[in-house]
Amino acid sequence: MTTKLNIKVNEHVSAVSAAPDTPLLYVLADELALKGPRFGCGLAQCGSCSVLVDGVETRACVTPVASVQGKSVTTLEGLPAWYARQHKLPQAPAMHPLQQALIDEQALQCGYCYNGMIIKGAELLARNAAPSDAQIRQAMNGHLCRCGTYPRILRAISRAAAVIAGERT
Template identity: 40%
Template sequence: MRVTFTVNGRRHEADDVWEGESLLYVLRERMGLPGSKNACEQGECGSCTVRLDGEPVCACLVAAGQAEGREVVTVEGLAAYAKEREGSARTGDLAPVQQAFLDAGAVQCGFCTPGLLVAADELIERNPQPSDADIREALSGNLCRCTGYEKIMDAVRLAAARTDDGAPEVV
């Protein structure tokens, strides 16, 4: 079958898609967007988290056909997505969560990072000043095996603080 949907603001099309293929597979293997990760392909680890019409979903559990005609945002489009949301207030090439993950040391192997970034960005969009308990609840579907989550907590707090201030600080 053919599927057509929008990814990061651009219309993408894939032909000869087998009906069993997931959105994750089509993004990674047919559209040249391997940023979303394939750590479990069982909907348990969150590393493939993308926005589907704004909702965070595990792309591995969405059949590619279900994305037909819809809007997908992946980690590759996160900076542009955040920039559009925040208007011209922001400078820099990265979304606040991306910069905060770097600055806080929240990235080790980085395999969980794309999914966590999409989920954390959605959290801050919805709840600009999350408490620690809010952060832990919102990100409890995203497994990380390297960091023990401490620096991920730091990163999300930092991103929220910077977003709340209107513009990222230069560190």
């Protein structure tokens, strides 16, 4: 049964109308017009729908919208501002450093996995500023890229870590 729910997405509290068990992904797309998270498998297997919930990467395709009430959801659209808050920057950059690193490494082809790779990579970099190659591979293990660009995505995450540390531009 449809009901009114208040959810906090990208630092704004929005009133939405949905059945409590509606996947968060549908509410983000249909009620809030946030198209960054993408529908892939619908089974928590690919990562294309990922968002951050209280800073933790979460599969929005299997997350009931009611379960995020009282929590803070960040989508790809809100990631630069989330990064700015993490690093106490006076204003949000145009992109999270990982987004720029993916461009610099020419890491993506069709781009369908882009959302999940960035959300998971950003989560990793927030808790581990200098991840090893093995730690990056382990963190990204549940994110699928049907174009097989994994090596370049992994390089982009390392590059973003170095940029955030001020070791390269």
